[in-house]
Amino acid sequence: MTDSEALRRAQAVRHFNRFYTQHIGALHERLPKSAFSLTEVRVLHELSRGRAQTASVLGRNLGLDSGYLSRLLTSFERRNLITRRPSDTDARQSLIALTDGGHAAYAPLDTAAIEEVSAVLNGLTWLSQEQLIAAMKLIERLLDRRLRHELVILRPPRAGECGWLVHRQAQWFAAEYGWDQSFEGLLARVVADYSQRHDPVREMCWIAEQDGMVVGSVCIVGVSTTVAGMRLLWVEPDVRRLGIGTQLMSEGVRFARRAGYSKLTLTTASTLKEPQRLCERAGFQLAGTSAERRFGKDLTIERWELAL
Template sequence: MDTLHDGGNDDRIDAVRRFNRFYTRKIGVLEQHLLESPFTLTEARVLFELAHRGGALAKEIGAELGLDAGYLSRIVQAFTEQGLITRKPVPSDRRQFELALTAKGKQTFRRLERASQQEVGKMIERLPGDGGQRLVAAMTTIERLLDNAATGPEVTLRTHRPGDMGWVVQQHGVLYAREYGWDISFEGLCAEIAAQFLKNFDPARERCWIAEIGGQRVGSVFLVKHTNDVAKIRLLLIDPAGRGLGIGKRLVDECIAFARSCGYRKITLWTQSMLLAARGIYQKAGFVHVATEPHHSFGHDLIGETWELDL
């Protein structure tokens, strides 16, 4: 179990504030104007809202962006004088105004949008290797954690199809090298497991499930025949973009349900003591830790663990 010292909360607060300062500097919002345009960040956000809504009440824009009424009023007045927006009183309430972009306003927004896309594109291109993919995955995680009201993306599970095994092997190699420092021999082991699964695949008693979000693969698991009475879980993986959504639990639950339907009497699996998230999933599903075996693999001294679930 993870523990925190007395200053743990302060450390986390400092880390969040440090990241916030770094990120705001990186995207340039501390500059006087955004992307060398005549607009501040707040003004650009007002243009963005109007462009994507096709028009809105001033109070709606203020509420959406959390703007003071006086501050928003000054922005609206400036945009009106520049010919960027129209401002019409609402017939049912003359105190309220409906805002909409003019043709000039739409053109101005398009220029700003292109500049923003180009700037972000250049930033991503400068990242080495799969840095762009890792950046998006990390930002997705941050967004999901901070947006308590979000219902979360729709996750779908499906069985394997051509091309999936390459992804499973590649993701295992990349993620375990990056997160645990395991060497390429682990990727070789994953390739052997995937190859044997395809070569000996028994659709009546074996399955591979792939988890997807928006058509993108974010997780995998295999249930294979170990003996006539015992099934084995292998290659459980959750990509960073899919973590925190309960995907690991769903994949393991699918394995358990399928094993029962096939008449297996037990499920076994082999994991490592330091893979805490996976161990937590297995324990909550009812698996019991039955054996421990220290070993040297993948460039490290590890403690292997065997877990079992009686069906």
């Protein structure tokens, strides 16, 4: 990345930060007049979730300086908004919880905040609301470096998601490996064939969803009466190594067996290590390789097979 490109991206993030900080501040200013700052409301909200926490956990979750948080909690204690008691597991730590007075003080602020945000959302169409929420979740997912262990569910694709898979994978492989638009054409043909001739008994596509976001996919399509092909196997790069790929492949293998196929195949390139790892783990055998010119690159194409 050039220095000018890095600067452009940094400026874009700063621009968004200014916009969002101003927007959140404006929302808070429109809430009923109270004695609490925006940061105090954030602490009250965290404590209102029903479980006692230590100051260190609060500070880590909210990104607050320990000294500042300590002064804030002392103020809360003086106002009888919180209680502190020694931790059962660490005598050096105190567990902090809201008092009845603390809950009573926070409740109207919470209600007003929900009403204010709802008013903002009501100014958008349903589709725009979903787009906004998805963008927010994506920002959170990409910037939160902690491993995400939220439940992953597998479900059929919804309207527009197959097209999004073509867009996303074509975009990523172009950026990561320099593959050209012919790869996007291949993906589009897979999606078009599946969508137009879909036989739910013999063919199936799954979307991996985590916290309301698409994080992976796989399709099983009929190649012949006895052979099925695994297509569109994909896991978002930032959530790999969490078992999502294994979950998708296992579901695909189970479906192919139930559908009565005797063989399942998967074609990939030798440069793609993640599909290879998943194939080996699932018991696939490397059936053959060939040097081919594909997607604007000289590739070694691998064909993997699993006897069902």
